[in-house]
Amino acid sequence: MLMKLLLYGLLGAGIFIVGILLGHFAIEKGGPPAPEWVEDVSRDVDEGLIERFIKEVDNIEIQENLRMLTSVPHMATTEGDEQTVQYMLKRWGDPESGLDDAWREEYKVYLSFPSSILPNKVTVVSPSNAVLFTAREKELAYEPDQAHPDVVQPYAAYSPPGHPKGKLIYANQGKVSDYEYLNTTMDIDLNGTIAIVRYGGAGRAAKAINAFPFGVIGVLVYTDPLDINDGRMSDANETYPHSWYLPPSGVERGSFGSQFGDMRTPYLAAKEHTYRIPESDIRGIPPIPIQPIGFEDAYALICELGGQAAPADWHGAFNCSYTIGGPGFNSASLYHNSDVKLDIYNKGELKNSSNVMGVIRGSVEPDRYIIYGNHRDSWVHGAIDPSSGTSVMLEITRVLGRMVKKGEWRPRRSIIFGSWGAEEFGLIGSTEYTEEYYSKLRERTVAYINVDISVFGAGSDYAAFIHFLGITSMDIAYTYDRSKTKARIYPAYHTAYDTFNYASQYIDPGFTSHQTVARTAGNVLLRLADSLLVPFNCSDYAESLEQYLQTSLNFSSKLADKGISMEPLKNAVAKFRTAATSLNKMIRDSTLTKETPLKVRRINDQLMLLERAFLDPLAFPEKYGYRHVIWASKSSPVPTFPGLADAFARAQESNLSTDWSQVHKHLSIITQAIEGAAHTLGDVI
Amino acid sequence: MLMKLLLYGLLGAGIFIVGILLGHFAIEKGGPPAPEWVEDVSRDVDEGLIERFIKEVDNIEIQENLRMLTSVPHMATTEGDEQTVQYMLKRWGDPESGLDDAWREEYKVYLSFPSSILPNKVTVVSPSNAVLFTAREKELAYEPDQAHPDVVQPYAAYSPPGHPKGKLIYANQGKVSDYEYLNTTMDIDLNGTIAIVRYGGAGRAAKAINAFPFGVIGVLVYTDPLDINDGRMSDANETYPHSWYLPPSGVERGSFGSQFGDMRTPYLAAKEHTYRIPESDIRGIPPIPIQPIGFEDAYALICELGGQAAPADWHGAFNCSYTIGGPGFNSASLYHNSDVKLDIYNKGELKNSSNVMGVIRGSVEPDRYIIYGNHRDSWVHGAIDPSSGTSVMLEITRVLGRMVKKGEWRPRRSIIFGSWGAEEFGLIGSTEYTEEYYSKLRERTVAYINVDISVFGAGSDYAAFIHFLGITSMDIAYTYDRSKTKARIYPAYHTAYDTFNYASQYIDPGFTSHQTVARTAGNVLLRLADSLLVPFNCSDYAESLEQYLQTSLNFSSKLADKGISMEPLKNAVAKFRTAATSLNKMIRDSTLTKETPLKVRRINDQLMLLERAFLDPLAFPEKYGYRHVIWASKSSPVPTFPGLADAFARAQESNLSTDWSQVHKHLSIITQAIEGAAHTLGDVI
Structure with missing residues (x-):
């Protein structure tokens, strides 16, 4: 019986095994087994990962990034700029929170600087050549940052050098219609005059380009308190460091060019050996000297002007009447019959500017790129412009880099990060990049995300991506309640007051707006990189x-x-x-x-x-x-x-x-x- | 016992079934089953299919295609052209051997025709206005084809109308250096002269464009027997219909434009409503009247010329001395002191030209295109140019279409066939196609294959694909043993002798060269369409x-x-x-x-x-x-x-x-x- 049971048992086991074998090998499971990659290629974005990313973005990390980035002035191609290059390379090369790879790319680009020996000067000169007034050369220091030796004197990049001297006229915003009004309606001969105009209404270069055909020989430009300070003027209690408003000596610097990219290598990446057009062939820059000044100095000049009253919509916030100039000053003025003289010593220079690049390689579609970028160079300390954006970018790369280094995540598509150089001189670093890598960027880039000034965004490095390459682009910025201020941009823009203190005291105490921008931009980035279907409608x-x-x-x-x-x-x-x-x-x-x-x-x-x-x-x-x-x-x-x-x-x-x-x-x-x-x-x- | 056996049997069966189920469901086969598409996406080209294709390509089918396509003259936009449109649509729409889809696309393009009422005339006119010589208006008929009423008079498309009259000079090939030689080296005043030049050395339009700055007012162009007939001249026994050589009255027509595409809609597809530049803004066409003539007439003029001997390398095959002209005829000539007069009545016209398009949709990568094309329009019957190519294309589509209709094959990538219109006037149909579909063709086209003249290929419709779109292109033609003839192209090119008889008697009796071209082109096409890896090195x-x-x-x-x-x-x-x-x-x-x-x-x-x-x-x-x-x-x-x-x-x-x-x-x-x-x-x- 035992034997029999054993026999039946063996028989049963035998039948069982035959059954298993038949079941496994003889019945098709609808084809051969799937290759490993089948699951990978059809994976969609992981919502849990996005939630985790959002949770890990830290406001204090962003604050400390900003502190580091704004420790010294870092105008394009200066020593301060090189410090930020090294810092970006260190962060993106970090073995625990860095990217797959990080490197620098250099271009030799045409920039414009004031002289290091002879500062630009704006004076009022009497008929007997006595200097009656001299505009401030540097902005007033309220904190150590403004006193840093590397703070560049306010100037108009790409203004030609020169020493024009002539009667002053007030030309509103320097639009063609403004000069036409003076010349035609008011019948003023503008030949040999110096125009003073306020920012706004026309591009920086346009203010001088528009003036030239009327015979104007020099231009001063300032920011009227009406346009930036909601009328506030006094640094005793109204302006920075008492508020976010611009102090009277604050001057907006800027590029006075109207094209983007290196001016001497149109459509070519500006390598060492690249063909350069002669300086005389550059288009879109001022044909006459132009210099920016603070509203403190503008006040001293405009309020002394003679001539008829300016039209109502030419009036700014000064507590004097805006007249158009005799041309020249009014008869009651100490400056009567005096000229305004500009002494401009700007010089064009070829300089090496760096982009810092970093990459996280895609797992499934490495040949599809999401590019995320911001410029690195500033005019002075550049806390908001551009370092608010760079601080955010560094926080995003820290969180994502950590996941990559731990092997917890790799995007479906490749992500390229770009820290562009020389944006302030005309979006140069990003444009040269699009020129050098035109073909592959054009064929492979899904989208470009730009986060520059995290608040009140202006024109920025997305230009070459959308206009030249036709790449879907997004610029992300936190903005203000426009009912509370008429400022066209944050008041310290491009001045020596755009500092860490300014940012942390008045723009984003606690850095929670920065955090929100980082979360939003990262969320968009992750969806673009990981979604099975590109999220465009x-x-x-x-x-x-x-x-x-x-x-x-x-x-x-x-x-x-x-x-x-x-x-x-x-x-x-x-x-x-x-x-x-x-x-x-x-x-x-x-x-x-x-x-x-x-x-x-x-x-x-x-x-x-x-x-x-x-x-x-x-x-x-x-x-x-x-x-x-x-x-x-x-x-x-x-x-x-x-x-x-x-x-x-x-x-x-x-x-x-x-x-x-x-x-x-x-x-x-x-x-x-x-x-x-x-x-x-x-x-x- | 029966019961017991039944019980054990049931138990055994139960165990067996459990075993099968376990085997099937509980033991993984190395992952879930592969989706159906896995095999499709990794399939490579099927060599057996290519062999079968090659076997099925039939020379007699090609011959009959050619007979049909050349039954009447089919110059662009004429009634004969429309007949070929209908024929292509019928073939590609055939339910048993057609393509997935076939349709026509129309463009309104700028062409140039001689007058239907006033034929162009070339005469020698005495000082007393007697007409001493008149060049032949139409080519001599050796077979009914040349006598067809739709044979267009030889003319230079895009030559302006006009009636220049002047002394004749011989200017070799009409290169700049030729006119310079006459003007500078020989010190001849070319103002008011008529130049006679031979084909070759410079583009058609260039012969007149080069002449204009020297003051030349009209140009005659002919084909020297040296350049096309290996010296043969007599139609009594040497030229067609006795051989493949050009008869004395044969004239090469052609487009005298130097750009490709519709001249009045640069970079824009020439739709009904498209903006057109004014005729006066067209560049690259003759600024003075020009007219092609046969070598019979050229002989009558050149051999009567006076002046000094032309340089040795200006000599053609005429059995008289080549002199450069007094300017004008020699003193022994009946034409002495007489002028040559051109009466040109050509007119620019906007006409509707059609491309016929056909498609075989790809199975795996329908968004990758292999384009195969040839033009359909000819100057006269166009047996070789372009119908030799079209006959080949139709045979390829017949063999492939049959496989598709039977469900035996579908290419991995999509195949687009194009039968272009108005090529003879400057590659117009193909260029307008690339302009209209620029974006999608640029992004998706793997390669363009052109088969026009199956022998002695010249410039053709691949131009816009390679030069404008940057698409890898191939032009396939059977060529001759160059040691046996110096003809720069087959002698009947662009004449009324390019007929079915000419092709079947002298170019490819038995149509086996055509068959070889079809096999080769189809082989290339199939590899481009079906290879897993695009076959480019x-x-x-x-x-x-x-x-x-x-x-x-x-x-x-x-x-x-x-x-x-x-x-x-x-x-x-x-x-x-x-x-x-x-x-x-x-x-x-x-x-x-x-x-x-x-x-x-x-x-x-x-x-x-x-x-x-x-x-x-x-x-x-x-x-x-x-x-x-x-x-x-x-x-x-x-x-x-x-x-x-x-x-x-x-x-x-x-x-x-x-x-x-x-x-x-x-x-x-x-x-x-x-x-x-x-x-x-x-x-x-």
Whole structure:
């Protein structure tokens, strides 16, 4: 019986084993086993990881980053700048919280500096050559930072040197219409005059470029307390260090160039051996000397002017009457019959500027890039501009770097971090980078994220990415309640008062706004890097195009008179909408985690390359670097397609048939670009 | 016992089933089952399929295609052209051997035709206004084809109309140096003269453009028997229909424009509503009337010329002495003191031209295109140019279409077939196509294959693909044993003798050369469409760059004198070589069928986009449509980088420092492009 049981037992076990074997080998599980990569390629963003990232972003770390970055002035290519290069390399090379790799890239770029020996001077000189007034050479020190020997004297970068002397006139904001008003309406001969203008209304360089044809020989520019200080003027109790407002001696420095990128190597990366155009061929810089001064000095000059009253909208916040100048000072003034003299000693120099680059390699699609960047160089200590952004970037890389070093995470796509050099001189570092790596960036970059000034963002390094390369770009900044201040930007912008103390006392005590920006930017970055589907909604683009179209239709009756139809443009926008809707439907109807990775890639490429379809390198031959026919800069205030808006404005003014032809041409350019973009979004074949 | 056995049986069965279940579900097969697409995405080209394709390509089918396509003259936009459109649509729409889809695309393009009422005339007119000689208006008919009423009179498309009358001079090939020789060396006043020149040496339009500054007022152009007929001249026994040689009355028609694409819509697809530049703004067309004539008529004129003997290398095959003209005829001639008069009535017209498009959708990567194309329009019957190519294309689509319709095959990538319109007027249909679909073609096209004239290929529709879009392109043609003929192209080229009889009697009796071309082109097409790895070898590119570099180094000592170093270019080429070698090694070391499809795609994108990295839309502002810095056209004969070669030649001639700067600039442009291409091939991050 035992034997029998044993036998039956063995028999049963035998049957059992045969069953197992049959079950394992003879019954197909719907094909061979999946290769390891199948799961990887279809993985989507991990929400838990994002939550963890948000939790780990630390406001005090950001504060300490800022303290370190702002310890000395770090104007582009100075010793202070090199210190920040080393600091970035150290942080990104950190074995515990650094990136996969970090390195520097150098360009030899054309900058402009005041003389280290002869400071620029602004004086009032009597007919007998007595100096009656001298503008302040440096800003007043309220804290040790302003007294640092490396604080650069306020100056207008790219202003030519020179010693113009002439009668002063007040020209409001230095717009063409301002000079025209003086010259035509007021019948003032501007030849040989020095203009004083306030910031705002026209670009920095434009204030001098606009003045030149009227015979003006020099320009002073200042920030009126109306435009930046909500009228406050007194440093006894109103301005910094008593508040965030600009002290009377504060001067906004800046680049007085109107293009982006190194001026002497257009479209070429500025390497040591690169061909450079002669300085005389540079366009878009002041043809006459220009110098910025504080409103304390501007007050001393403007309030002494003679001549008739300036129009009401030319008035700033000074407690004197704004007159336009005789030209020159009023008869009651000590300066009567005196000239204003500028002594400008600026010099162009070729200097080595560095970008610091860092990378986290992608696991699944290393050939798809998310680029995150900010410039590193400042005018003085640059606490807000740019170090608020850099502090945030360093905190993001610290948190992500730690996860990478611990092996806890690696993004689906590659992330490239860029700490750009020489932005303040015209977005130079970022632009040279886009020129050098044009091809691979163009083919592989999903998006560019810029976080510069974390509050009150202005123009910044995204320009070359969106305008030149056609890469979807985002600029992130915390902003203010505009009902509480009329300041066009934070008041210490580009002055020696943009310091750690200023930032931590008045801009973001506790650094919680910075923390919020870091969390937001990091969240966006992680979604761009890890989402299976690139998180772009092309229907939003359709909406923008439709708004532009609606506005442009105001031109249609005038254009119809000239035999130009807007129907093709209408049809193109409608085609784009249809293509966007159908792509979105296709996305909705698909379970992307189950689809072939090549189908997901296909859709992602459609989304990534959508922006590229709007590039036309020949659309704006006169606008350096602008190739994007939807977002290029324009002169006309009409919110529509820039080429069309400007051509229409020109044709309406001149009514020349050649100018109407240009309107037709721009209509065709835009129509073709929108149709091309619709093809990009439509069925791939 | 029965019960017991039953029980044990049931127990055994139960154990067996549990075993099967455990075996199937509880033991992992090394992961979950593979999704269906895993096998598809890693499938490589099927050699058996290629063999089958080659076997099925039929010479008689090609012959019958040709017979059908050449039944009537089919110059662009004529009724005969429309017949070929319908025929292509019928073939590609065939339910048993057609493509997935076929359609037409229309462009409104600027063409140039002779008058239908007033034929162009070339006469010799005596001082008393007697007409002493009239050139033949139409070619002599040896078969019914030449007598067809739709045979267009020989003319120079885009020649302006006009009635110039003047003394005749012989100007060899109409090169600048030819006119200079007459004007400077021979001291002949060319003002008011009519030049007669032979084909070759300079482009068609150039012969008139070069003449204009010397005061020449009209040009005649002919094909010298030396250049096309190996000297043969007599139609009694030597020329067609006795051989493949050109009969005495045969005239090469052609486009006398020097740009490609529709002339009035540069960079814009020529839709109905597209902006058109005025006719007066068209560049690159003859500024003075020009007319082609047969060598029979040229003989009658040249042999009567007076003046001194032409240089030896100006002599053609006529059995008279080539003199340069008094100007005018010799004193022994009946034409002495007579003028040559041209009466040209050509007219520019906007006409609708069609491309016929067909597609086979890709299964795995539908968003990757292989484009195969040829033009459809001819000057007359166009048996060789272009119908030899179209016959081949139709045979390829028949064989592939049948496989698709039977469900036996579908390519990995999409295949687009294009039957281009209006090529003869300047590659217009293909260029407008690249303009209209610029974005998506640029991002998705792996390669373009062109098969036009199957023998002795000339410039053709690949131009816009390679020069404007930067797409890897191939032109396939069967060629001749050059030791047996000096003909620069088949002799009936662009004449009324390019007929089915001519092709089947003298060019390819039995159509086996056509068959070979079809097999070769189809083989290439299938490998491009189906290979897992795109079959490009980037090391070949490195070799070309190295050859160009070596040649350019001849400039280096001269450039060193000017302070321009060639080291950066050397380094760039070396970087390219390193990147190409390492990519090839990576490919060799990988088993691509086992890799993630995104890695294979990554490598394929590197190969596909390599050519794009050489595009620079601003490198040649004066050369319409040329953006590829390696393969652009050039004037200098030095086989190196075109921008560098031309800039160097110019600077050497002028020795102006601004011209040496341009050499430096082109050096920088090329260096940056090659480095960009090296980045494309290098590690993706």
